[in-house]
Amino acid sequence: MKCELETTRLRLRPCRMEDIELAYGLWTDARVRHFLFDDRIISRADACSLIEASLVNFERCGYGLWLAFAREGRCLIGFAGCLRSEGEAPSLIYGVQPGFWGKGYATEAAGAVLRYALASLAVPLVKADVDEPNVTSVRVLEKLGMRRTGRAIVAGRPLIYYEESRSRRVRSNPDIDPTPLHEPVRDH
Template sequence: MTQVLHTERLMLRPSTMADLDAVRSLWTEPDVRQFLFDDHTLSRQEASDFLAASDASFAQQGYGLWLFFERSLLEQSGEVIAPSDPSLTITGFSGLIAVPDEPPSLVFGTRPQLWGRGYATESTAAVLRYVFDELGLEQVVADVDEPNTASIRVLERLEMVQTGRAIVNDRPLLYYALQPTK
């Protein structure tokens, strides 16, 4: 069973294939794709493949990509889990990508017009609490483009520790890791 997560301001639910167009719209916004996909505009098929992998990951590991929505907007609409009103756009996404023989990798993003409100930190903290407390994961990792100072601040607020730096595809990447507190 996939888990719906709640925070004070957000509701997070697992992504589904029905979210394809909305997710692709967010992922192809220039400010989002700049760091998330190295400025590559994902095709509809690539976005579909990503969502399918998330769906499989939820089924196999209990984690994947959660979409998050502002609870205040959901309460106004009366929707609970699957917002269907087109005016209720995705606020952002947080989740883990399964990596063979490696700890899962944290990924997150927020609609650019909502940056600076703490949603990325709030949503990723909820995901990490769930995967550490409920699923018993032992470690989560993340990589971030070095110029992406906003995402670096999110990782630092989550108390992730920088573990390395590398140049990948001519771009400086920083690597982070987090283990649950005992």
């Protein structure tokens, strides 16, 4: 499987099982997991399951979880991707190492994944939810042009829901061809 994405400053590549130490370290950092996993410390087995599900999604759908590295060097900046629940639109998810907060990396990585899903894979709809107190993530989704669709209290936490449709993105961006740019490249 090869679904690498590049931005001005980042190189995103699919998260693999051999990345468990990097991913687990990021996902269990107290400042990252605070909103990512509802402040729950996930187990190593949970992290492995997340990576396994991502690998299956890459094979089936062309998307999953990408690790984001600085283009110059091998420094892990964060991750971004789309999670898939059966029968649901993919959900955009992202996180950045605290040392890189406030530098636009979340917007850059999540934006690359969103563009890839909508333009290249022709996914009809991508959703996202964010904890309302996480104003930084709210700004990321708004910068990406995602439309706020609702608000709810889930397990005592206020969430804001967003979505972006392929049809809306194509209408507002004449640079996007209404047909998929290419099928995802996959190595077997």
